[in-house]
Each structure stands twice: as C-alpha cells, then as structure tokens.
Amino acid sequence: MSPLTHSPAPGAAPMSRMVASHAVMETRLLLRNGEQVLLAVVIPVLVLLGGAEAGNVIDLGSGRRIDVLTPGVMALAVMSTAFTSLAIATAFERRYGVLKLLGASPLPRTGLLLGKVGSLLAVEACQLALIALVGIALGWRPAGGLGGTLGAGLLLLLGTAAFAGLGLLMAGTLRAEATLAAANLVYVVLLAAGAVVLPVSAYPKAMEVVLAVLPSGALAQGLRDVTSGAGLDRTAVVVLTVWAVAAAALTARTFRWD
Amino acid sequence: MEVVDLVKRYGAKTAVDGLSLTVETGSITAILGPNGAGKSTTLEICEGYRRADGGRVRVLGRDPIADRRELAPRVGVMLQAGGAWSAAHADEMLRYVASLYAHPLPVRALMERLGLGSCGRTPYRRLSGGEQQRLGLAMAVVGRPELVFLDEPTAGLDPQSRRSTWELVEQLVADGVTVVLTTHYLEEAERLASWVHVIDRGRLLTSGTPHQLTSAGAKGTLSFRARPGLALDGLARGLPKGYLVETEPPGCYRILGAMTPQILAAVTAWCADLGVMPEGLAVERHSLEDVFLELTGRELRA
Ligand SMILES: Nc1ncnc2c1ncn2[C@@H]1O[C@H](COP(=O)(O)OP(=O)(O)OP(=O)(O)O)[C@@H](O)[C@H]1O
Ligand SMILES: [Mg+2]
Numbered sequence: 001m002s003p004l005t006h007s008p009a010p011g012a013a014p015m016s017r018m019v020a021s022h023a024v025m026e027t028r029l030l031l032r033n034g035e036q037v038l039l040a041v042v043i044p045v046l047v048l049l050g051g052a053e054a055g056n057v058i059d060l061g062s063g064r065r066i067d068v069l070t071p072g073v074m075a076l077a078v079m080s081t082a083f084t085s086l087a088i089a090t091a092f093e094r095r096y097g098v099l100k101l102l103g104a105s106p107l108p109r110t111g112l113l114l115g116k117v118g119s120l121l122a123v124e125a126c127q128l129a130l131i132a133l134v135g136i137a138l139g140w141r142p143a144g145g146l147g148g149t150l151g152a153g154l155l156l157l158l159g160t161a162a163f164a165g166l167g168l169l170m171a172g173t174l175r176a177e178a179t180l181a182a183a184n185l186v187y188v189v190l191l192a193a194g195a196v197v198l199p200v201s202a203y204p205k206a207m208e209v210v211l212a213v214l215p216s217g218a219l220a221q222g223l224r225d226v227t228s229g230a231g232l233d234r235t236a237v238v239v240l241t242v243w244a245v246a247a248a249a250l251t252a253r254t255f256r257w258d
Numbered sequence: 259m260e261v262v263d264l265v266k267r268y269g270a271k272t273a274v275d276g277l278s279l280t281v282e283t284g285s286i287t288a289i290l291g292p293n294g295a296g297k298s299t300t301l302e303i304c305e306g307y308r309r310a311d312g313g314r315v316r317v318l319g320r321d322p323i324a325d326r327r328e329l330a331p332r333v334g335v336m337l338q339a340g341g342a343w344s345a346a347h348a349d350e351m352l353r354y355v356a357s358l359y360a361h362p363l364p365v366r367a368l369m370e371r372l373g374l375g376s377c378g379r380t381p382y383r384r385l386s387g388g389e390q391q392r393l394g395l396a397m398a399v400v401g402r403p404e405l406v407f408l409d410e411p412t413a414g415l416d417p418q419s420r421r422s423t424w425e426l427v428e429q430l431v432a433d434g435v436t437v438v439l440t441t442h443y444l445e446e447a448e449r450l451a452s453w454v455h456v457i458d459r460g461r462l463l464t465s466g467t468p469h470q471l472t473s474a475g476a477k478g479t480l481s482f483r484a485r486p487g488l489a490l491d492g493l494a495r496g497l498p499k500g501y502l503v504e505t506e507p508p509g510c511y512r513i514l515g516a517m518t519p520q521i522l523a524a525v526t527a528w529c530a531d532l533g534v535m536p537e538g539l540a541v542e543r544h545s546l547e548d549v550f551l552e553l554t555g556r557e558l559r560a
Contacts, residue, residue: 004367006433008404010332011360021357029345097340101397104305104335106358108327258307 012106022107022115027122030085039080039187040127045134047197048073052138063228067142070135071152071223072197075159077127079190079216082120082160084183087167090116091179094171100258120164128156143229151232152223158240159219165247166215172255190216199224212236215243259283259304259405259438265312266299266460273299275460276313281453286427286437288451290444290550296460297440298338301407304438305335318405331359334403336394338410342382348389349378352396359401368396373422388415395423399430406430408439412446424450444550448472456550471549478517478543480525482536483510492531496524517541 012018030036051069093099102112132140142148170179190196193203194216200208211217212235222236259281266274274296281287289297302308304315306322306329315322320329342351349369356362369375372392377385385393391414398406411427412420427450430437441447447454448468456463456471464471486508493503493513501515513525522541529536 004363004371004429006363006399006402006430006435008332008433008435009361009402010404012331013358013360018358021354025343025346025350025354028350029343032345093343096342096344097337098343100307101335101337101341103307104330104333105355106331106401 015108015111018107018111019114019118022112023118023122026089026116026119030089030119030123036085036089039084040077040123041130043080044073044077044127044131047076048131048134048138051197064139064141066135066138066140067228068199068224069197070131070138070140070142071227072199072220073131073135074128074156075216075220075223076191076196077131078124078156078159078219079163079187079196081123081127082163083167084187085123085167086116086120086164087171087183088180090168090171091174091176091183094256094258095176097258103257117164120160124156124160142227144226144231147232148226148229151226154232155219155222155226155236155240158237158244159215162215162219162240162243162247165244165251168255169247169251172251172257190214194220196220213239215240218243259318259436260316261300261304261313262315263313264300264303264310264315266296266303266308267311273460274303274310277457277460277462278313279455279462279465281436281438283436284431284434285452286431286439286450287453287455288447289438289440289455289457290442290447291440291457292442295458297457298409299460300457301409301438301440305333305407331401332404334398334401334406336398336406336408336411338413341394341397342390344381344383346382347379348374348382348385348393351382352393352400355397356400361402362400363402365400368400371422372396372426373419388419391415392419392423395426399426399435403435405436405438408437410440410442412441412443420446472543477515477549478541480513480517480521480539480541481511482525482529482539484529484534484536485509488532488534493525493528496528497521511536517543 013021030040048069051073052066090099099112103109107115142152144151167183170182174182194214195203195211196216197220200211200217200221203211212221218236218239222233222240225231225233225236261280262278264274264277265272277296277300279289289300291297299308303310304317304322306317306326309323317329318332322329346354349365352365352369356365369378372395374389374392374396377389377393380389382390382393391411395408395411398408408427412423415423424446427437427439439450451468453465454468454471455465486505488511490503490505497503497513497515501513501521504512504514506512513521515521526536526539
C-alpha cells in the first residue's frame with residue numbers, strides 16, 4: 001500500500017553532519033524567537049546608538065565615547081548570546097524532553113555541545129560584525145592593529161566559553177522558569193553593575209577589584225584596553241580562563257539531563 | 259532483549275521490584291499494567307536513561323548504558339511525553355531527527371503515512387495532543403531502527419489515529435522490526451501483541467500470548483433468558499463443583515466458570531428437562547480486560 005519500507009537499516013550520520021544539523025536547528029529556533037533576537041541584536045545596537053548620542057549624560061571617562069562604547073557593547077552581545085540565550089534555550093530543551101530524546105539518538109553529548117557551540121559562534125559572528133559596522137559608522141576607530149584584533153578574538157572566545165559554561169551550569173541545575181528569570185536578571189545586573197558598557201573607571205574605586213574578576217568586567221575591560229591600543233590584559237585572560245574552566249567542571253558534575 | 263531480576267528504587271520507593279522478562283526478536287511485545295506499575299521506568303532502563311539498582315538488562319545483546327553509542331542508531335525511542343522543541347515545525351523537527359541517521363526514511367512520506375501531511379508548518383506546541391503523539395512515533399522510526407520502544411503510543415488518540423498507529427506498528431513488524439510498547443488499552447494488546455507481560459507494582463504478574471492469557475483457567479460466562487423462577491437445584495447437580503449460577507435480574511440466567519462443550523450440554527439438557535427454551539443463549543470468554551482487572555485488583559488503589 002505504501003512505498004515506505006521500515007526494514008531496519010540502522011546507522012548514525014557522520015558526526016560532522018549531525019553537528020552541523022544541530023547547529024542549524026538551534027540557530028533557526030533562536031532567530032524565530034522574538035525575545036532572543038531582541039536580546040541578541042536590538043538591545044546591543046540600541047545601547048550603541050543611545051550611548052553615542054547620550055552626550056554628557058553618562059560619563060564614559062576619558063577617550064572618545066564611541067571607542068569606549070563599541071567594545072563594551074560587543075561584550076554585551078557575547079553575554080546575551082553565550083549566557084542568557086543559551087541558558088534559557090537549554091533549560092527549555094531539558095524541560096521539554098529534547099535533551100532526553102537526544103540522549104537516545106545517535107548524536108553524542110560531545111556532538112550536542114559542538115552543535116551548540118557552532119550555533120553560538122555563528123550568531124555571535126553576526127552580532128559582532130553588525131556592532132562593528134554600526135560602531136565604525138559612528139566613528140569607532142579601533143587601535144592596536146593585527147595584534148589587537150587577535151587579542152580581541154582571544155578575549156571574545158574566552159568570554160564566550162566562560163559565559164556559556166555559566167549558562168549551561170544554570171540550565172542544568174535550575175528549573176526552566178527559574179533559569180528564565182535568573183538568566184535575565186543576571187544579564188540586567190551585569191549590564192548595570194558589571195562594567196560591561198560603562199568602563200571600570202565609571203564605578204566607585206572600591207569596586208575595581210570585584211569588577212576585574214567578574215567575567216563581564218574582565219571581558220569588556222579587556223576588549224576596551226586591547227582595542228584602544230593598550231595591549232592585551234593578561235589578568236583578563238586569566239580571569240576568563242578560570243571562569244571558563246571552573247564553570248565547565250561544575251557543569252559536567254551537576255548537569256541534569258531530565 | 260532480556261531483563262533479569264531488574265530492581266529500580268526512587269528513594270524509599272521501589273518502582274521495579276525483581277522484574278524478569280524477555281522480548282523475542284521480530285515480535286510485538288506489550289507491557290500492560292496500571293498507572294505507576296513501573297512500565298516507563300522499565301523502558302527507560304532499557305533505553306539507557308536510568309541505571310538499574312539491581313539485575314541485568316541486555317538490549318540487542320548489549321548493555322544499554324555501556325554500549326549506548328552502538329545501540330543508539332539501532333534503537334528507536336518514543337517517550338511518554340515531549341521530546342521536541344516547542345517552536346520547531348513538525349516537518350522541521352522530523353527532518354532534524356532524520357538528519358542524525360545514515361539511512362533515514364523519507365520524511366514527507368512518513369508524515370503522510372501518519373496523517374501529519376497537513377501539519378508540516380505547525381509549531382510543535384500548537385499540534386494537538388494526538389498529532390504530537392504521532393510525530394513522536396515518526397521520530398522513533400525515522401532512523402530505521404531494529405528495535406523500537408513505544409511508551410503508550412496511542413494514549414489520547416482518536417479511533418482513526420489509533421488505527422493508523424496500529425497499522426504502522428504492524429507494518430514495522432512485517433518489515434522485520436522488533437516492537438516493545440506499553441499500553442493501558444487491552445484491545446490494543448490483544449490486537450497487536452504476540453506476547454503480553456502484565457506487571458503491577460514493579461513485579462511481573464503473568465506473561466503469555468493474548469490467547470493464552472484470556473483462556474488461562476478458561477473463565478467465561480454462559481447467559482440466556484428464560485421465564486423467571488426456574489428451580490436451580492437440578493442445574494447445580496448437573497454442573498461440576500465451582501460453577502456459579504446467577505439469576506439477577508429475574509429471567510436472566512448466568513453461569514460463571516470455565517466454559518466447555520460439556521457445560522453447554524448440561525445447561526441445555528436441564529432446560530430440555532424443564533421444557534423451557536433458552537433465549538439469547540451466549541457463551542463469552544473473558545476478555546483480556548477481565549483478566550487484567552482480576553490480576554491487578556478491581557479497585558483503584560491509593
Ligand atoms: N524520577 C522519579 N522519582 C521518583 N519516583 C518516580 C520517578 N519516576 C517514577 N517514579 C515512581 O515510580 C513508579 C513507577 O513509575 P512509572 O512511570 O514507571 O509507571 P508507569 O507504569 O509508566 O505508569 P503510567 O501508566 O502512569 O505511565 C511510580 O510510582 C512513580 O511515582
Ligand atoms: Mg508510564
């Protein structure tokens with residue numbers, strides 16, 4: 001009656017195809033979600049435009065405003081995608097049994113993780129390109145040459161790893177609703193008090209150390225330094241690496257799949 | 259597939275308590291049992307989701323957890339609920355799952371087959387319960403597995419959908435796939451399964467073909483109508499020990515016990531002696547449902 005035959009022909013697709021397919025699927029789902037797009041693109045661009053236009057209402061310290069703002073907004077974009085979006089999406093995958101079903105599929109956990117990383121990097125690449133273009137249009141002139149660009153790339157990767165580790169830690173331990181609330185809250189708190197968009201110098205002196213060891217402060221300040229020609233801040237590299245390793249280790253121990 | 263002395267505890271609660279059962283390759287095996295009997299838990303251990311606290315499980319001759327990588331492409335799984343991104347479109351979801359396998363079934367044809375042809379662009383969360391259920395079945399079989407575990411594949415389906423699910427399951431087995439399913443529907447087990455395991459409180463109560471189970475003890479009912487008030491002592495003398503005669507409501511006669519041609523002959527001989535014609539004479543063997551209720555108790559347990 002039907003041309004469909006179910007005669008067994010088991011076999012996993014090649015790992016590269018599974019990972020690519022997963023990355024594409026997650027990216028499509030993210031782009032379909034209005035709130036996530038708002039978080040990923042609209043808010044960073046608005047902060048960039050608003051901050052540049054805000055004149056002297058907000059003190060960004062010394063240096064040209066746009067040169068201070070653009071790297072900070074890049075850090076914000078990384079935080080929104082690698083932390084908030086990833087945490088929320090993963091928490092709901094857990095809640096709706098997607099992770100459970102995939103646990104019985106040929107996609108191994110490493111493949112799942114690689115797929116997520118692929119999606120994350122693709123989205124971040126688009127965000128960063130857009131922010132860079134808007135920044136340049138507003139007069140951003142990054143200094144530091146090739147070394148500065150490579151340094152920024154390293155910081156962005158480490159920052160992504162640190163925030164993604166923290167996002168997964170949250171998604172694997174809290175309920176989906178709690179993750180939704182907490183991931184957004186952390187985003188807002190870090191945006192306001194984590195030296196993301198505002199430079200460390202805009203905060204009280206007493207907070208300097210705390211801000212330097214926060215992943216948000218380390219990433220954003222590191223990016224501001226390296227794109228202003230001040231060189232790569234080793235402390236920021238170390239701080240982000242420690243966060244990334246610690247979050248990954250904790251996540252591996254605590255992550256609940258269902 | 260083989261399960262021996264399986265034990266699974268959740269804290270102080272023992273969900274599976276020394277369960278042993280086997281599944282023959284190329285057959286449909288149904289696991290029947292009331293809510294909370296341990297059906298899903300047993301399947302989840304076979305699927306490699308949960309670690310058993312005792313006993314031994316072999317799936318396709320392998321260990322579900324240690325040999326997960328090898329088993330994953332060979333075993334299809336349909337969860338009791340969920341398993342899809344809520345925003346994913348039905349066809350997108352199935353295409354994604356298909357992309358994880360080397361030789362998947364054609365997605366379009368499979369969707370048509372399960373009556374999901376018109377739901378392709380619908381997000382998973384907007385599918386009706388039955389459509390979600392059928393998509394779950396499609397996701398379990400799209401990778402062309404050797405063995406599929408279906409946890410309540412027809413729960414909440416309308417009669418048409420149930421039929422199309424049954425047909426798909428029968429097709430699977432005809433094509434050489436082994437199917438293990440759980441169900442609360444006795445007619446479903448009776449119609450589909452070549453082997454039935456009845457479990458309750460984590461223990462195996464009985465196993466057999468649906469026919470063996472329904473004829474075990476050959477319990478049945480013989481009923482007929484005749485004028486009320488017939489003297490029953492003659493009938494009781496004609497029947498072996500252990501048979502029950504009911505006359506409720508008056509004029510309706512029911513004989514309960516193992517039904518054999520000899521019993522039928524004894525009843526009709528008694529009627530002939532009294533000169534009455536038994537109207538609407540019927541012999542019914544107990545259905546699997548009666549067997550099930552008898553085994554698991556008729557009352558709903560707290
Ligand atoms: N994760 C868990 N933690 C604690 N108890 C659990 C857990 N999962 C199941 N149980 C308990 O184990 C028992 C068996 O559950 P299981 O889901 O296997 O039953 P079932 O036979 O599939 O029931 P149903 O027909 O309702 O689906 C139930 O009493 C249930 O409450
Ligand atoms: Mg169940």
